Amino acid sequence: MKKVIGSAIAILAAGKGTRLKSKRAKVLHEIGGKPLLQHVIDAALTNTPPERIFVVVGHQAEEVERAVRHTGVHFIRQTEQLGTGHAVQCLQEAVGAHKDLLVLSGDAPLIRPETMERLREFHHAQQAAMTILTARPANAFGYGRVLRVSAGSPEVAAIVEQKSLTGEQHRINEINSGIYMFRTEALYRHIDALRPNNAQGEYYLTDMAELLRNAGERVVALETEDATEVLGANTIAEMMHLDAEMRMAAARHLMAMGVTIYRPETCVIDGDVSVGADTIIEPFVQLLGKTQVGEDCRIRSYSVIQNSTLGNGVLVRNSCVLEQASVCDGALIGPYAHLRPESHIGRGAHVGNFVETKKTRLGDGSKANHLAYLGDSNIGPGCNIGAGVITCNYDGTHKHLTQIGEGVFVGSNSTLVAPVALEDGCYVAAASCVTENVPQGALALGRARQVIKPGWAERRAKMQKAKGVRKRTPSAATERTS
Ligand code: UD1
Ligand code: CA
Numbered sequence: 001m002k003k004v005i006g007s008a009i010a011i012l013a014a015g016k017g018t019r020l021k022s023k024r025a026k027v028l029h030e031i032g033g034k035p036l037l038q039h040v041i042d043a044a045l046t047n048t049p050p051e052r053i054f055v056v057v058g059h060q061a062e063e064v065e066r067a068v069r070h071t072g073v074h075f076i077r078q079t080e081q082l083g084t085g086h087a088v089q090c091l092q093e094a095v096g097a098h099k100d101l102l103v104l105s106g107d108a109p110l111i112r113p114e115t116m117e118r119l120r121e122f123h124h125a126q127q128a129a130m131t132i133l134t135a136r137p138a139n140a141f142g143y144g145r146v147l148r149v150s151a152g153s154p155e156v157a158a159i160v161e162q163k164s165l166t167g168e169q170h171r172i173n174e175i176n177s178g179i180y181m182f183r184t185e186a187l188y189r190h191i192d193a194l195r196p197n198n199a200q201g202e203y204y205l206t207d208m209a210e211l212l213r214n215a216g217e218r219v220v221a222l223e224t225e226d227a228t229e230v231l232g233a234n235t236i237a238e239m240m241h242l243d244a245e246m247r248m249a250a251a252r253h254l255m256a257m258g259v260t261i262y263r264p265e266t267c268v269i270d271g272d273v274s275v276g277a278d279t280i281i282e283p284f285v286q287l288l289g290k291t292q293v294g295e296d297c298r299i300r301s302y303s304v305i306q307n308s309t310l311g312n313g314v315l316v317r318n319s320c321v322l323e324q325a326s327v328c329d330g331a332l333i334g335p336y337a338h339l340r341p342e343s344h345i346g347r348g349a350h351v352g353n354f355v356e357t358k359k360t361r362l363g364d365g366s367k368a369n370h371l372a373y374l375g376d377s378n379i380g381p382g383c384n385i386g387a388g389v390i391t392c393n394y395d396g397t398h399k400h401l402t403q404i405g406e407g408v409f410v411g412s413n414s415t416l417v418a419p420v421a422l423e424d425g426c427y428v429a430a431a432s433c434v435t436e437n438v439p440q441g442a443l444a445l446g447r448a449r450q451v452i453k454p455g456w457a458e459r460r461a462k463m464q465k466a467k468g469v470r471k472r473t474p475s476a477a478t479e480r481t482s
Contacts, residue, residue, distance in 0.1 A: 007052070007120070008098040008184075009044045012087045013037050013106030014058030014078040019234045025060040027106040028067055031239055032246035033270035033288055037064065039109035041071050046113035050074075054094050055106070056087045083202025084178070085194040092188050101187060103205070105178035110229045110242060119181055122222045129186035129217035130208060132156060133179040135227035142234065143175035144206050146221050154220040157213060159206035163199040174223065176206060177230035186217050246271060254281075276312065294329070303334070311347075325357075328364070346381060360391075363406070376418065377402035386412035386430065393418045405440070414446075 017026025027037035034042075037055070044053050050072035057064045058078040065075050078090045088103065095101055100123070102116060115133070123131035134146045142162050147169070149155040159176045160169055190211050194203045213219045224230055233239040250271050251264035258277030261267055268286040275287070276295030286304040287293065294312035299305070302319040309326045310316070316327075317334035325339035328347040333339065337351045340358035345351055349362045352369035360374045363381030368374060370387035376399050377391045389410050391402040400418035404410070408422050411430030422428065423440040432446035 006098060007048075007100035007102060008095040009048050009053045009102045009104060010088065010091050010095060011037070011040050011044065011053065011055045011073075011104045011106050012084055012178075013040075013064060014056045014061075014081050014087055015107075016059040016081065017107070017234070020236060020239075022236070025064055026233070027064060028060070029233070029236075029239055031109060031233070031243035032250070033272075035067055036109045036233060036239075037068055037106045038071075040104050040106055040111065041068055041073060043111050043113050043116070044073075044104060045071065047117065052098070054091055056090060058087075083196065083200070084205035085191065085203035085207060088187070088205055089191055089194075089203070092191070096184060096188055098184055101182045101184045103178075103180045103182065105232065107234065108178055108230055108232050110231060110245065111179060112229055115224060115229060116179075119179070119222055122220075123181035126154060126220045127218060128181070128220045129183045129212045130156075130219045131181040132159065132209065132219070132221045133177040133224060133230060134174050134221045135177055135224045135230045136173050137175060137227040137231065140173045140175050143232070144178075145169060145172040146174045146176055147172065148174070148221065154222075155213075156209050156219045156221045158210040161198065161204065161206060174221070175230075177224070178232065179230060180205070182208075186212060186215075190215055190217075300335070308339070374402075376400065377404065377416075379404040380406040380408065380424070382407040384409045386410055386414065388413040390415045391418055392416065 013027040015026060020026050028035045053073040054076055055073050056076050056078050058081050061077055074094065076091055076094055078087050102120065104111060119131060119133050132146060144159045144161045145165060146159055147157045149157050193211055194207055196203050198204060209219050228245055231242060233242050247269055248264065250269040250273060251261050251267060254275050255261055259275045259279050259281065261281045263283035266283045267281060270288050273287045273291045275293040278295050279293055279297040281299045282301040284301045285299050289307035291305050291308050293310045294314065296312050297310055297314045299316045300318040303316050305322040307324045308322045311327060311329035313330045314327050315332045320334040320337045322339045324341035325343040327333060327345040330348040331345045332350045336353050338356040342359040343357040344361040346362055346364035346366060348365045350367040350369055351357065355368050355372045358375040360377045362368065362379050363383060365381055366379055366383040368385035372385055372389045373391060375391050376393040383404055392415055393399050402416050402418045403421040405422060405424035407425045410428045411432065413430060414428050414432045414434060417435045420434055421437045423438060425441045426438040427443045428434055428438065429443065429445045432444055434444055434446050438444040
């Protein structure tokens, strides 16, 4: 789509969000893995450069600006939140010189760039001073209603807020989305005529419809095809409804690309996630952030994968947690594995039950199948890391590296005290405490020698009998009362 020159976008995001009953500003609440405002900015940025996007901030302005500053948009402060009309008044100096102004609401995050373009085109075709994007949702309660001049006419006489509806007006099901196009010159020529003479004592931007029409300007409405797109988020429940809509849309998009998602309504999938064809996602899986999953994978139930990259043919068994991990083709993860940031799992490698990795590279075909902690380690290909192996990477002050070469066998329950290196093809005997480097092909034994005391059990039993010690056997009765 072509870049729009000559028009600006305003995003209203200064309000407190009183109806949320939250300490955090409304536009910072997250749905679909991103703050509400970030969704609106992302949609705006699709066709408009950040220099032409102006965000009105006020309540918790610093926090709001910090959250979205990276996008490069401008911020305009509305120090007192006197209403949506007042918010647009605050923008006059910044946007007055642009030909048109598209006004978006920071709390209507599902708006699509295509719809903004349609609104823009309609506005120009209608040669209007104000064009209102409208919708007919199943439940219009709470929204401002649009009074058309007559049924079927594009022209609008006024917008009436929920609290000001009278008699028959309650039956109007066409709502104001809070998204508008204005001819800036007409908007600012008349905006000072707004008066806060309403239920909330605020300057309503919606009053511009009647004001402009009374001044002889053309005010029209364009109805969206899909009412969900303009739904607002004024309460936590409304927000969670939008969150579900958004996640479901992401799931539907993936399914259209050949991904099988069982019970998609139970999965949480962020909009930026990509998944290859023929991958199967089981119920209750979460794929978050910028996660990328290849083809022919299977992600079993209850796994949560965040900002991670999986190759093709990867099997993630039940209840794994992956954060900023990368997993190569054909690897097998879990169940109950925890891959923490900077874990790199090689081709065909196995990370099994209750294994935790962090800043660790596990080479191609290497296996750590049970109960291990591998942190700050670099493990070559074809290694076998036994059950219960632990890299002791932390000395209380600093983190140290464990280097393991190719084809190394680390026996179960060994502790590798870093910094330490195990060279290619060496063996570590089970239950060793390894504090020194192990040379290539060597066997390291680092454990106390076993002592055998023949007949000890019988001697003990005799001693206890002499002292009158009786063996206690638990029973259902004692278990229940203790
Ligand atoms: C508004 C519209 C209503 C419409 C609905 C759609 C008005 C008077 N009403 O109502 O007709 O159906 O949106 O969702 O405009 N804001 C500021 N500064 C302020 C007040 C609000 O920046 O002084 C921002 C808010 O942060 C929010 C947006 O403007 O992002 C809309 O404000 P909100 O109070 O949510 O308006 P609604 O009551 O939903
Ligand atoms: Ca709102």
